[in-house]
Amino acid sequence: DAGVTQSPTHLIKTRGQHVTLRCSPISGHKSVSWYQQVLGQGPQFIFQYYEKEERGRGNFPDRFSARQFPNYSSELNVNALLLGDSALYLCASNLGQQQYFGPGTRLTVT
Amino acid sequence: AQRVTQPEKLLSVFKGAPVELKCNYSYSGSPELFWYVQYSRQRLQLLLRHISRESIKGFTADLNKGETSFHLKKPFAQEEDSAMYYCALNNNNDMRFGAGTRLTVKP
Numbered sequence: 001d002a003g004v005t006q007s008p009t010h011l012i013k014t015r016g017q018h019v020t021l022r023c024s025p026i027s028g029h030k031s032v033s034w035y036q037q038v039l040g041q042g043p044q045f046i047f048q049y050y051e052k053e054e055r056g057r058g059n060f061p062d063r064f065s066a067r068q069f070p071n072y073s074s075e076l077n078v079n080a081l082l083l084g085d086s087a088l089y090l091c092a093s094n095l096g097q098q099q100y101f102g103p104g105t106r107l108t109v110t
Numbered sequence: 111a112q113r114v115t116q117p118e119k120l121l122s123v124f125k126g127a128p129v130e131l132k133c134n135y136s137y138s139g140s141p142e143l144f145w146y147v148q149y150s151r152q153r154l155q156l157l158l159r160h161i162s163r164e165s166i167k168g169f170t171a172d173l174n175k176g177e178t179s180f181h182l183k184k185p186f187a188q189e190e191d192s193a194m195y196y197c198a199l200n201n202n203n204d205m206r207f208g209a210g211t212r213l214t215v216k217p
Contacts, residue, residue: 003153033205042114042196042207043154056203090154097142097161097200101154 004093004102012108013081021076021105023091031055031094032074034066037104038087048094049074081109112137112201116208123187124216131182131211133171133197142200143180145171146207149193157182157195167191187215 005024013019025032031050035043048056049068068074078085086109092099113136123129135141145157158166160173160180171182180197192215197208 033203035205035207040209042116042198042209043205045204045206048203058204097144097159098156099205100156103153 004091004100006089006091006102006105008105009103010106010108012110014110015081015083017081017109018077018079019081019107021078021089021091021107022073023076023093023102024073025091025093026095026100029093029095029100030072032068032072033092033094033099034074034076035090035092036060036085036087037090043090046076050094078107083109085109112199112204112206114197114199114206114208116195116197116211118211119209120212120214122214122216125189126186129184129187129191129213129215131195131197131213133180133182133208135178135180135197135199137178137199137201141173141180143171143173144198144200144205145169145180145182146196146198147193148196154196187213189215189217191215 007022033048034046037043045058047066052068063079066076088104090104091102115134143160147157148154169184194210196210199206
Protein backbone atom coordinates (compact mmCIF):
# COMPACT_ATOMS: atom_id res chain seq x y z
CA ASP A 1 0.00 0.00 0.00
CA ALA A 2 1.54 3.29 -1.12
CA GLY A 3 1.31 5.65 1.79
CA VAL A 4 2.05 9.35 1.83
CA THR A 5 5.37 10.17 0.21
CA GLN A 6 7.45 13.28 0.69
CA SER A 7 10.56 14.51 -1.04
CA PRO A 8 13.29 15.21 -0.42
CA THR A 9 14.03 13.37 2.82
CA HIS A 10 16.61 15.89 3.95
CA LEU A 11 18.00 19.11 2.64
CA ILE A 12 20.29 21.87 3.73
CA LYS A 13 19.77 25.45 2.65
CA THR A 14 21.38 28.80 3.40
CA ARG A 15 19.61 31.78 4.92
CA GLY A 16 17.80 33.83 2.31
CA GLN A 17 17.36 30.94 -0.09
CA HIS A 18 14.10 29.45 -1.26
CA VAL A 19 12.93 25.84 -0.81
CA THR A 20 10.22 23.65 -2.32
CA LEU A 21 8.99 20.55 -0.55
CA ARG A 22 6.78 17.97 -2.22
CA CYS A 23 4.07 15.62 -1.07
CA SER A 24 2.03 12.90 -2.74
CA PRO A 25 -1.09 11.87 -0.85
CA ILE A 26 -2.62 8.44 -0.69
CA SER A 27 -4.39 7.51 -3.89
CA GLY A 28 -8.00 8.71 -3.75
CA HIS A 29 -7.37 11.34 -1.09
CA LYS A 30 -8.16 14.84 -2.29
CA SER A 31 -6.92 16.82 0.68
CA VAL A 32 -3.47 17.45 2.13
CA SER A 33 -2.24 19.35 5.14
CA TRP A 34 1.22 20.72 5.89
CA TYR A 35 2.80 20.99 9.32
CA GLN A 36 6.05 22.31 10.74
CA GLN A 37 7.55 20.41 13.66
CA VAL A 38 10.39 22.08 15.50
CA LEU A 39 12.50 19.87 17.74
CA GLY A 40 10.80 19.28 21.07
CA GLN A 41 7.41 20.56 19.98
CA GLY A 42 4.27 19.17 18.44
CA PRO A 43 3.43 19.72 14.78
CA GLN A 44 2.19 23.22 13.93
CA PHE A 45 -0.42 23.59 11.23
CA ILE A 46 0.64 25.55 8.14
CA PHE A 47 -1.92 24.87 5.39
CA GLN A 48 -4.70 22.60 4.32
CA TYR A 49 -5.75 22.11 0.69
CA TYR A 50 -8.77 20.35 -0.71
CA GLU A 51 -9.36 19.92 -4.42
CA LYS A 52 -6.67 22.53 -5.16
CA GLU A 53 -8.32 25.14 -2.95
CA GLU A 54 -6.82 26.43 0.29
CA ARG A 55 -9.14 25.42 3.12
CA GLY A 56 -7.11 26.47 6.12
CA ARG A 57 -4.06 28.48 7.01
CA GLY A 58 -2.09 28.55 10.23
CA ASN A 59 -0.23 31.43 11.78
CA PHE A 60 2.76 31.53 9.45
CA PRO A 61 4.23 34.49 7.53
CA ASP A 62 3.60 35.09 3.84
CA ARG A 63 7.01 33.62 3.09
CA PHE A 64 5.20 30.29 3.34
CA SER A 65 2.98 29.32 0.44
CA ALA A 66 1.59 26.12 -0.98
CA ARG A 67 -0.37 24.75 -3.85
CA GLN A 68 -2.12 21.56 -4.83
CA PHE A 69 -2.07 20.09 -8.29
CA PRO A 70 -4.82 18.33 -10.31
CA ASN A 71 -3.38 14.96 -9.26
CA TYR A 72 -3.74 16.13 -5.60
CA SER A 73 -0.01 16.22 -4.95
CA SER A 74 1.17 19.34 -3.21
CA GLU A 75 4.13 21.65 -2.85
CA LEU A 76 5.12 23.79 0.11
CA ASN A 77 7.30 26.76 -0.73
CA VAL A 78 9.28 28.83 1.73
CA ASN A 79 11.02 32.02 0.61
CA ALA A 80 13.78 34.03 2.27
CA LEU A 81 14.69 31.20 4.62
CA LEU A 82 15.54 32.01 8.21
CA LEU A 83 17.48 29.91 10.69
CA GLY A 84 14.23 29.42 12.59
CA ASP A 85 12.70 27.64 9.62
CA SER A 86 14.86 24.63 10.41
CA ALA A 87 12.39 21.89 11.23
CA LEU A 88 10.73 18.69 10.14
CA TYR A 89 8.00 19.46 7.62
CA LEU A 90 5.16 16.95 7.64
CA CYS A 91 2.54 16.36 5.02
CA ALA A 92 -0.72 14.62 5.88
CA SER A 93 -3.14 13.02 3.47
CA ASN A 94 -6.67 13.63 4.69
CA LEU A 95 -9.80 11.54 4.39
CA GLY A 96 -12.57 13.12 6.42
CA GLN A 97 -11.15 13.69 9.89
CA GLN A 98 -8.58 10.94 9.43
CA GLN A 99 -5.04 12.13 8.74
CA TYR A 100 -2.25 9.93 7.42
CA PHE A 101 1.18 11.41 7.86
CA GLY A 102 4.19 11.15 5.63
CA PRO A 103 7.74 10.60 6.89
CA GLY A 104 8.56 14.30 6.70
CA THR A 105 11.29 16.39 5.14
CA ARG A 106 14.05 17.52 7.46
CA LEU A 107 15.08 21.07 6.52
CA THR A 108 18.23 22.58 7.96
CA VAL A 109 18.91 26.26 7.36
CA THR A 110 22.50 27.40 7.96
CA ALA B 111 -7.56 31.08 21.61
CA GLN B 112 -7.61 27.38 20.86
CA ARG B 113 -4.85 25.59 22.70
CA VAL B 114 -3.79 22.10 23.68
CA THR B 115 -1.65 21.52 26.73
CA GLN B 116 0.18 18.34 27.65
CA PRO B 117 1.71 19.11 31.04
CA GLU B 118 4.13 16.17 31.12
CA LYS B 119 7.02 16.05 28.67
CA LEU B 120 8.17 12.71 30.04
CA LEU B 121 6.31 9.89 31.75
CA SER B 122 7.82 6.65 32.92
CA VAL B 123 5.94 3.63 34.29
CA PHE B 124 6.66 -0.03 34.87
CA LYS B 125 5.16 -2.75 32.70
CA GLY B 126 1.74 -3.74 33.99
CA ALA B 127 1.15 -0.44 35.77
CA PRO B 128 -1.70 1.89 34.81
CA VAL B 129 -0.79 4.88 32.72
CA GLU B 130 -2.52 8.22 32.16
CA LEU B 131 -1.29 10.84 29.74
CA LYS B 132 -2.83 14.21 30.43
CA CYS B 133 -4.30 16.59 27.88
CA ASN B 134 -6.12 19.82 28.54
CA TYR B 135 -7.60 22.08 25.92
CA SER B 136 -9.13 25.50 25.54
CA TYR B 137 -11.79 25.88 22.89
CA SER B 138 -14.96 27.89 22.65
CA GLY B 139 -17.08 25.45 20.65
CA SER B 140 -17.59 21.69 20.62
CA PRO B 141 -14.10 20.25 20.33
CA GLU B 142 -12.98 17.43 18.08
CA LEU B 143 -10.11 15.79 19.92
CA PHE B 144 -7.59 13.18 18.91
CA TRP B 145 -4.62 11.26 20.23
CA TYR B 146 -1.72 10.59 17.88
CA VAL B 147 1.23 8.31 18.56
CA GLN B 148 4.69 8.10 17.09
CA TYR B 149 6.69 4.93 17.74
CA SER B 150 10.44 4.96 17.31
CA ARG B 151 11.43 5.37 13.66
CA GLN B 152 7.80 5.36 12.53
CA ARG B 153 5.41 7.97 11.23
CA LEU B 154 2.97 9.90 13.29
CA GLN B 155 -0.31 7.97 13.30
CA LEU B 156 -3.77 8.36 14.69
CA LEU B 157 -4.39 6.39 17.86
CA LEU B 158 -7.95 7.35 18.63
CA ARG B 159 -10.49 10.14 18.40
CA HIS B 160 -13.10 11.09 20.93
CA ILE B 161 -15.99 10.98 18.49
CA SER B 162 -15.47 7.24 17.95
CA ARG B 163 -15.47 6.40 21.66
CA GLU B 164 -13.26 3.44 20.82
CA SER B 165 -10.50 1.54 22.56
CA ILE B 166 -7.33 1.06 20.53
CA LYS B 167 -4.47 -1.12 21.79
CA GLY B 168 -6.13 -1.00 25.20
CA PHE B 169 -6.10 2.80 25.32
CA THR B 170 -9.19 4.89 25.97
CA ALA B 171 -9.76 8.60 26.28
CA ASP B 172 -12.81 10.35 27.65
CA LEU B 173 -13.74 13.89 26.84
CA ASN B 174 -14.52 15.84 30.00
CA LYS B 175 -16.02 19.14 28.94
CA GLY B 176 -16.31 20.41 32.50
CA GLU B 177 -12.58 20.00 33.10
CA THR B 178 -11.72 20.61 29.41
CA SER B 179 -9.62 17.47 29.45
CA PHE B 180 -9.08 14.48 27.17
CA HIS B 181 -6.72 12.25 29.12
CA LEU B 182 -5.43 9.03 27.57
CA LYS B 183 -5.53 5.96 29.80
CA LYS B 184 -4.48 2.35 29.77
CA PRO B 185 -4.95 0.02 32.74
CA PHE B 186 -1.87 -2.14 32.13
CA ALA B 187 1.02 -0.59 30.22
CA GLN B 188 3.15 -2.75 27.91
CA GLU B 189 6.73 -2.16 26.80
CA GLU B 190 5.56 -1.72 23.21
CA ASP B 191 3.52 1.30 24.34
CA SER B 192 6.75 3.27 24.70
CA ALA B 193 6.38 6.14 22.22
CA MET B 194 5.68 9.83 21.80
CA TYR B 195 2.03 10.74 22.29
CA TYR B 196 0.38 13.90 21.00
CA CYS B 197 -3.04 15.25 21.86
CA ALA B 198 -4.66 17.30 19.08
CA LEU B 199 -7.72 19.48 18.62
CA ASN B 200 -9.36 20.13 15.28
CA ASN B 201 -10.45 23.73 14.84
CA ASN B 202 -12.05 24.11 11.40
CA ASN B 203 -9.35 22.32 9.45
CA ASP B 204 -6.66 23.79 11.69
CA MET B 205 -5.33 20.90 13.76
CA ARG B 206 -3.67 22.08 16.96
CA PHE B 207 -1.20 19.69 18.56
CA GLY B 208 0.15 19.64 22.07
CA ALA B 209 3.88 19.49 22.68
CA GLY B 210 3.72 15.77 23.28
CA THR B 211 4.51 13.35 26.10
CA ARG B 212 7.22 10.75 25.81
CA LEU B 213 6.04 7.57 27.50
CA THR B 214 8.59 5.00 28.58
CA VAL B 215 7.39 1.65 29.86
CA LYS B 216 10.11 -0.11 31.83
CA PRO B 217 10.33 -3.91 32.09
